[in-house]
Amino acid sequence: MKLRSHRGAAALACLVAALCSTVPANAQPPASAQTAMQLMNGQSCAVHEAQEFAQAVAQATVPTPTPTGSATPLPTPGFGQLPNATSQLYATPRPQPGTTAGASAPPIPTPTPNPFDQNQPVFITRGGSTPPPITPAGKIAPAASPVPTGLPTLPPNYIAILADKVTGNTSLGKPGDAVGNVHILYGAEEIVGDRAHYDGLRTVTITGHPFILDHAKDSVLLADEIRFDTIDQTAVLTNGRGTSSQGVDRGLVHFSAKNLHTDADGVARGLAPTVTTCENPRSGYHMTGRNMEVYPGDKIVIYRAILWLGAAAVFFLPKVVIPLRSVEDETQKPKYFPDVGYDQTEGYWIKTRTTFGKGPNYYGYYILNYFTKVGLGLGYQGYYVKKSGHRTANLYFYTINSKLTSSRQNNIVAGETENFSQRLRGNFQLNYTSNYGPFTNIPANTQLNATVAHNSLKTSQTYGFSRSSVGSQASSDTFSFNDTRQFQQNFSNALTFNLSSSQSSYGSIASSNSTAHFNDQAHFTTTGADYLLTVDKNYSQQPYGDNKIPELQIRPYKFLPHSLIPASATFTVGEYSEPSNAFATQRADLAFVFGPAIAKVFGSDFSGTVNVNQFAYGTGDLKAAIAQQFQLITPVGPHFVNTISYNESNYNGPALVPFQFLDTQPQQNSKNAQDLVRVFNNNIYNLSLGFSTLFNAMAQPVSYQLTAQPSARSVVLLSGSFIPGNDFGNGGFGITNFQASTPFGHDATVQFVTNIDWKQHARLEDKVVYYTKTIGNCYQLQVLYNQSQKLVTMSINLLAFPSRGATFNVGQSGPLIPTTFNFNQ
Numbered sequence: 001m002k003l004r005s006h007r008g009a010a011a012l013a014c015l016v017a018a019l020c021s022t023v024p025a026n027a028q029p030p031a032s033a034q035t036a037m038q039l040m041n042g043q044s045c046a047v048h049e050a051q052e053f054a055q056a057v058a059q060a061t062v063p064t065p066t067p068t069g070s071a072t073p074l075p076t077p078g079f080g081q082l083p084n085a086t087s088q089l090y091a092t093p094r095p096q097p098g099t100t101a102g103a104s105a106p107p108i109p110t111p112t113p114n115p116f117d118q119n120q121p122v123f124i125t126r127g128g129s130t131p132p133p134i135t136p137a138g139k140i141a142p143a144a145s146p147v148p149t150g151l152p153t154l155p156p157n158y159i160a161i162l163a164d165k166v167t168g169n170t171s172l173g174k175p176g177d178a179v180g181n182v183h184i185l186y187g188a189e190e191i192v193g194d195r196a197h198y199d200g201l202r203t204v205t206i207t208g209h210p211f212i213l214d215h216a217k218d219s220v221l222l223a224d225e226i227r228f229d230t231i232d233q234t235a236v237l238t239n240g241r242g243t244s245s246q247g248v249d250r251g252l253v254h255f256s257a258k259n260l261h262t263d264a265d266g267v268a269r270g271l272a273p274t275v276t277t278c279e280n281p282r283s284g285y286h287m288t289g290r291n292m293e294v295y296p297g298d299k300i301v302i303y304r305a306i307l308w309l310g311a312a313a314v315f316f317l318p319k320v321v322i323p324l325r326s327v328e329d330e331t332q333k334p335k336y337f338p339d340v341g342y343d344q345t346e347g348y349w350i351k352t353r354t355t356f357g358k359g360p361n362y363y364g365y366y367i368l369n370y371f372t373k374v375g376l377g378l379g380y381q382g383y384y385v386k387k388s389g390h391r392t393a394n395l396y397f398y399t400i401n402s403k404l405t406s407s408r409q410n411n412i413v414a415g416e417t418e419n420f421s422q423r424l425r426g427n428f429q430l431n432y433t434s435n436y437g438p439f440t441n442i443p444a445n446t447q448l449n450a451t452v453a454h455n456s457l458k459t460s461q462t463y464g465f466s467r468s469s470v471g472s473q474a475s476s477d478t479f480s481f482n483d484t485r486q487f488q489q490n491f492s493n494a495l496t497f498n499l500s501s502s503q504s505s506y507g508s509i510a511s512s513n514s515t516a517h518f519n520d521q522a523h524f525t526t527t528g529a530d531y532l533l534t535v536d537k538n539y540s541q542q543p544y545g546d547n548k549i550p551e552l553q554i555r556p557y558k559f560l561p562h563s564l565i566p567a568s569a570t571f572t573v574g575e576y577s578e579p580s581n582a583f584a585t586q587r588a589d590l591a592f593v594f595g596p597a598i599a600k601v602f603g604s605d606f607s608g609t610v611n612v613n614q615f616a617y618g619t620g621d622l623k624a625a626i627a628q629q630f631q632l633i634t635p636v637g638p639h640f641v642n643t644i645s646y647n648e649s650n651y652n653g654p655a656l657v658p659f660q661f662l663d664t665q666p667q668q669n670s671k672n673a674q675d676l677v678r679v680f681n682n683n684i685y686n687l688s689l690g691f692s693t694l695f696n697a698m699a700q701p702v703s704y705q706l707t708a709q710p711s712a713r714s715v716v717l718l719s720g721s722f723i724p725g726n727d728f729g730n731g732g733f734g735i736t737n738f739q740a741s742t743p744f745g746h747d748a749t750v751q752f753v754t755n756i757d758w759k760q761h762a763r764l765e766d767k768v769v770y771y772t773k774t775i776g777n778c779y780q781l782q783v784l785y786n787q788s789q790k791l792v793t794m795s796i797n798l799l800a801f802p803s804r805g806a807t808f809n810v811g812q813s814g815p816l817i818p819t820t821f822n823f824n825q
Contacts, residue, residue, distance in 0.1 A: 159186045159230055161196060161204070175200045182206065186233055189214050191226060204228045212237075214296065221268070223260070236261040240270060246297060246324040248800040251277050251778065253322065255300060257292050268294040273302055275322065277800035278778035285309050285779060285796075287320060287336065299323050299357075307336055321355045323801075334801050335365070337779075341793035345404075347373030361385045367398060375403050379411075390419045409434045426452045443471025458486040476502035490525045515540040530555040534574075543579035546662050550574055565597045578659055585658055586618035604634040615653070615663055623653030623663060643676040671695055683709050699724040713749075714742040733758040747774035774799070 164180030184191040194208020212221040223237035240260025257270025273292030278284030289302040300322040307315040338352035357363025367379030379398035396413040412432040434444040462482040469475035478500040516539040536548040551574030577584035595609035615623040648671040680686040690703035705719040720736035744750040751770040767787040784793040
């Protein structure tokens with residue numbers, strides 16, 4: 001495989017390490033890229049071996065044609081010139097663009113005729129001469145003295161063949177052989193084998209367990225025989241096969257093909273390929289195809305691929321793209337296996353996704369779904385990023401000729417972000433949906449959003465337009481404008497204006513409305529307080545809401561600074577109106593927060609907070625509200641914790657006077673208390689019991705939750721409530737949620753969630769079973785059964801490219817296991 005050269009100290013270190021590694025003549029090639037790199041970077045390569053190699057290059061005797069005319073002897077490359085060894089080890093240059101592959105490149109001008117022919121590789125026999133002394137650390141190596149020796153200097157982009165022994169005549173037009181531990185060095189790659197035969201023109205044939213190492217990409221290609229073109233720097237591999245660790249989370253990508261060959265750009269192509277991420281494809285999976293292309297460090301493309309599960313062909317894909325780079329975006333992760341399943345409404349179905357892409361600038365996937373009761377669904381989702389970064393776009397389209405509705409249903413989602421300049425940006429989104437699923441019958445929904453934003457050092461403006469419609473029944477249009485200005489470091493202003501109109505028609509009833517909303521906030525800060533002046537006003541054909549015309553809010557930074565309890569205050573005063581009842585008056589609000597007060601009380605942790613609001617109105621009405629929250633946490637020993645919480649709210653004054661919507665208060669005060677008892681023993685078990693009271697002489701439900709871990713790989717969770725008494729048959733245990741996860745055989749797990757209805761003789765309802773089985777440390781079989789949705793799903797998740805769509809959450813919000821997989825349709 002030919003990859004582009006990477007210059008620099010790192011490449012030089014790999015090059016020197018490869019040349020001083022000692023590989024027996026009968027050694028097998030490494031089985032993986034990691035092993036190959038260990039060979040390249042083995043610890044056996046000591047400093048003195050590198051010196052011996054440099055001396056060997058300097059003293060190598062290479063047959064050369066006799067130049068015409070007098071030649072000035074060339075200087076001997078000394079050890080101090082080792083950093084330029086890369087340019088000293090190559091003898092055949094790569095053709096330049098515009099030249100014929102078989103033609104010789106123009107000779108590199110030198111002060112004297114070059115004794116090497118540029119179409120001829122240089123054969124170097126390993127020597128054992130005494131190396132020059134090592135330059136001490138921190139010192140500068142002395143410059144090489146131009147002692148005339150007659151030895152040539154190898155120009156850049158030439159090829160060197162290093163071996164234990166060279167036989168035959170290696171002059172141009174005459175064949176020769178390199179035998180024993182053969183290394184052919186070119187670009188960032190190296191061909192290793194037991195024997196190399198040069199035909200005297202341009203081809204070197206390497207045999208004896210040959211393989212190609214790529215120092216830059218950590219990959220290796222193996223073959224029965226490699227034919228290397230010294231002019232084009234391309235290679236043809238007989239029964240070529242290879243491995244790569246790039247782009248996979250676990251294991252390696254293994255691939256092989258007949259007539260595998262590489263071009264000058266490093267792209268490998270072959271016929272009848274086989275690709276897998278399993279160490280044992282027969283017990284796992286593999287893919288075959290008509291032909292294959294390998295782009296090093298980017299991707300593997302297989303055309304007319306057939307997916308095999310063991311010895312059975314299970315699926316056909318016209319094109320498969322396997323990334324050889326790290327992929328975090330789920331939309332770029334390859335998905336080869338189809339998902340199959342059944343549900344009551346759609347019948348039996350099969351869903352598949354085929355990825356495509358030419359790198360990070362354009363990628364996506366095609367969707368192919370088939371439902372026995374619905375029909376065939378086709379989709380496309382593509383992402384485009386302009387190389388300059390000025391434009392990003394995405395398009396999602398899905399269509400299905402539904403048998404259920406006897407009509408074609410479509411989903412379209414399109415978006416674009418345009419960076420017109422460094423300060424001007426636009427964003428456009430379109431969403432059209434007509435496929436709402438089999439359980440609903442809603443007209444097509446369309447949403448359109450467009451935003452243009454301008455940002456400068458101290459100002460920013462945003463212009464927006466949005467439209468939404470539900471068939472011909474309802475529609476609305478909204479225009480928006482935002483302006484933010486930073487006049488000084490402590491003074492800014494934000495203005496927002498929205499104008500919208502809406503129409504709706506349901507049968508014979510039709511309505512319309514137009515509204516406008518204006519909001520302006522001036523923010524000013526000083527060393528002692530924060531000031532916010534707000535003007536907020538609504539205009540509408542059908543009046544609603546409250547208007548601030550205007551409102552001033554003051555927050556002092558320090559309030560009662562010497563108080564034992566932390567305190568803060570907010571003072572608000574302004575003119576307010578309610579357009580719906582044509583009422584307006586002044587209003588003042590004094591808000592205080594005392595706390596949180598934290599203290600230790602006989603080994604317990606106490607915290608408390610009190611919120612106080614005092615309202616005064618221009619009509620002479622007064623209101624007040626006090627809210628209190630207290631908590632006491634008491635640990636008793638290492639396995640018991642008791643938490644008592646108390647909340648109380650008190651109100652004084654008229655509830656709906658003078659405003660009907662502003663500062664409304666409940667008709668009566670309220671208080672409640674909770675007691676949470678928790679008994680635990682590390683991760684083995686955790687039992688929580690919750691008791692509560694509303695102080696109304698009525699028993700409240702007792703909540704419970706038990707989490708137990710019987711083993712390191714299993715967990716059980718029970719949660720529900722118990723209602724004391726038996727009023728109207730509602731007492732006792734109600735519904736208990738049961739969740740569990742446990743191993744189920746070798747590399748297999750069963751996760752189960754259900755509701756236990758004690759009123760129905762402990763009947764299990766809403767059952768969900770999730771079974772996972774890892775096969776051959778290669779892929780994971782996932783089977784899901786959902787009783788409430790009458791759904792059965794089977795999917796295969798490759799461990800090399802794991803999907804993060806299905807997750808397992810214990811004790812978190814939401815279900816323990818996914819109720820369905822994340823399918824794109």
